Amino acid sequence: MRKISKAALGLFVGAAMCVAPQVTAQSEAAGHTLTVDAGPRAAADPAYQVLVFSKTAGFRHSSIDDGIAALRDLGTANNFTVDATEDAQAFTSGNLAQYEAVVFLSTTGDVLDGAQQTAFEQYVQDGGGYVGIHAAADTEYDWPFYEGLAGALFHSHPAVQSATVEIEDRAHDATAHLGSTWQRTDEWYNYRTNPRTTARVLASLDESSYSGGNMNGDHPIAWCKDYQGGRAFYTGGGHTDESYTDPAFRRHLLGGIRWAAGTTNADCRPETGYTALFDGSSTTGWKQAGPGGFTLADGTLTSHGGLGMHWYSAKELTGDYSLKLDWKAVGDDNSGVFIGFPASDDPWTAVNNGYEIQIDATDAADRTTGAVYGFQSADIAARDAALNPPGEWNTYELRVTGERLEIFLNGSKINDFTNTDPARSLKDGHIGIQNHGDGDEVSFRNLRVKQGDGQQPGPRSGEVKGVNGKCLDVDNSQTADGTEVQIWTCNGSGAQKWAVQGDGSLQALGKCLDVSGGGSADGTRVQLWTCNGSGAQKWAPQADGTVRNPQSGKCLDASGGTWNDGTPVHLWTCHTGPNQKWTLP
The missing domain is CATH 2.80.10.50 (Trefoil (Acidic Fibroblast Growth Factor, subunit A))
Known part of the structure; x- marks a missing residue:
């Protein structure tokens, strides 16, 4: 199937400017909930089509009609067209090929026959997107492909009640608008298996905040995954009629649709075993080197002034490791991530003895986003395909194995560099984030590290x-x-x-x-x-x-x-x- 081209998305790519770092950390607690209306986006997505499928062969949710109406409203505001059907005959290869994503809206029971299942499998394998909402997990229990696509199937549920949703990934477009927790009322499914080992969990339930959870304290409720060539997003919310008038939930659905349709990127590989270096609530263990600083608000560090660097002084990273962090530029801004430098309150120490992984999409090839600054350009085509535009979050993984550095942007590998300079080493050193100067505003969230497993942090x-x-x-x-x-x-x-x-x-x-x-x-x-x-x-x-x-x-x-x-x-x-x-x- 034809996927939306990144050129059509108007991505910012090319060249920018960065050199040394420096920083000062400032205050404010994080974690409050944001509820953002799903209005039109500042930079419109290219037009595309979505199929909403809501056939039921078991329990039928009264909220289906509200869900279709909400998805149509989202489409009108965000440049996609919704075709809604309960006719399984829509599942032919020819018909599905026109859609960038197919939404299973509270489907139940066996809704597709063998030929229709085959057509849908082919659609996904050709790069199609899947969005499952609520009872989409109560569907097609005897179809192994679908169970893998959805990520987990329904087991049981308690009564509708309020619960605390813990947001684990604030970079994905489906959850970036939320705070660290989200209090909402819905029917909270228990699942037969835990999808954490096969999908990136975006949000989970605090089972102590409500009655009836049975997943032993690890209860994913929304997730995403790459699956057999396609993209799959699932959210357990959406039982109640009121869900579909809730601006935060509507924005959650929009983000899932945008990602499944390929208009935005995210790292949806499974993630376990990481330890927070900055969890959004405190800068304990971090120090400023040089002028300027970072402001802490809503779990986010945002740069101002410089040249400076905020560096993690509490611990030196040694041996193999995987460092992940989420970042966002407001416009044509400049920043970077430094690794492998000795402890110092002089930011030039990082420049002269470490390596900077650049953030600035409009500079020369060896100093643009994804480059090892001044040493090696990223694969520009791969970088362009993976990069989200200004105003949207991106995720870096910097994977160090000996003197080898692999750089992943939103889950896609864009650079592979090996250090040969005896004056520098990737095997040990500190990490830091740059505040480049006045007018450069770049934000960071969720810096975390996994040590001793740099080669295998996930498929x-x-x-x-x-x-x-x-x-x-x-x-x-x-x-x-x-x-x-x-x-x-x-x-x-x-x-x-x-x-x-x-x-x-x-x-x-x-x-x-x-x-x-x-x-x-x-x-x-x-x-x-x-x-x-x-x-x-x-x-x-x-x-x-x-x-x-x-x-x-x-x-x-x-x-x-x-x-x-x-x-x-x-x-x-x-x-x-x-x-x-x-x-x-």
């Missing part, structure tokens, strides 16, 4: 690029065991989206990259196959750019010597030629 997904810049591709997006894997011009489809799993497997369309029969002979077919954990499905990236199957000791290889679209991949003795060099997400 990574994206394109696997090989010879001639072509992508590893599943032939015709088929999912049958034995489907050929080939190289093809990169096109952003689900057939080219691979997840690098912690067990060493590479997965696309819900299946694994597999050496046929576990063979080891040169020319052995490499194919798609049901994941089984065997050695035939383990792949190990090497420092020389090759990807090796450890069981056979041989490399993933694009066959032949011309490497056109459709060239199959196979197993071959490792020789580090261009047809054995791969860039993983």
Whole structure:
């Protein structure tokens, strides 16, 4: 399916200016709830279409009509058209292709037959978006694809009552308008499984704030995930009629739709094991280096003046680690994140002995957003595709493994840098955020770190690029065991989206990259196959750019010597030629 182009979104990309840092921290408590009306956006999204599906084969919610009306209102105000239906015959490949997202609005029971399920699976695998609202989790219990898409299925619920919703991710467009907690009344579902290991949890319930929660204190209620080439967002709210006149809930739905439709980006990879360095309530452990400072309000540090740097003096990061933080620029503003520098109240120490990961979308290539400032440009095309425009939040992950630094923007890898300067080291040092100068206003939230696991903070997904810049591709997006894997011009489809799993497997369309029969002979077919954990499905990236199957000791290889679209991949003795060099997400 055609996804909305980033060029059409009017993203700010190109060049900007940053050099040293400095900072002072100032006051104010955070955490109050914001309720923001879902009016028209300052920069309108390009027009797109959304299908709202509300067929019920079980309990029918009285709020469905209110939900459709609210979604139509959101569409009118935000440049998308809503087609609402309860006719499952809308689920054909041809019809679904016109929609950027499909909303399951409190559907219940078995609502699609086998052919309709197949069409919807293909739609998602081709990059389509899914939004599930409330009883969308009470649907299609015997369809494994749907359970994976929704993230979790309904178990039970107590009576409608008020509860405290804890906002875990304030960068996603569905929750960025909220404070750290959100008090609201709804019917709070319990789920059969916990989606935290497969999805990014955006909000969860404080089970001590209401009666009837049964998920042992870890109770996700809204989440997002990349799934078999598409995007999936779910919220458990929306049982009551009143939900759909609540401005905060309407804005929550709008953010989920925008993300599922591809008009905004977010890091929706699962996230566990991180420790807060700045949690929004206090700057304890942080110090200012140089002039200027940061103002603390609503759980957010916002820069003013400079050049300065606010640095985390309480702890030096050593060894492998993953640092994540959320940031937002108001306009064409300048800031950056420093890592790997020794303790000092002089911001130039960070400049001269560490590395800055730039925030400024309009500077030269080696000093624009995603660049290791002055050393290495980001992959500009990948950066442009992942970057949200001024006024919207972005998430950086800075992953340090030895002297290697991988930079992820909203979950997409945009830079891969290795330090070779003995005067600098990524293996140990402090981190800091820059206030660049008067007129540069950049905000930061939720700085957190995971140490000792820098290589595997969660599955990574994206394109696997090989010879001639072509992508590893599943032939015709088929999912049958034995489907050929080939190289093809990169096109952003689900057939080219691979997840690098912690067990060493590479997965696309819900299946694994597999050496046929576990063979080891040169020319052995490499194919798609049901994941089984065997050695035939383990792949190990090497420092020389090759990807090796450890069981056979041989490399993933694009066959032949011309490497056109459709060239199959196979197993071959490792020789580090261009047809054995791969860039993983």
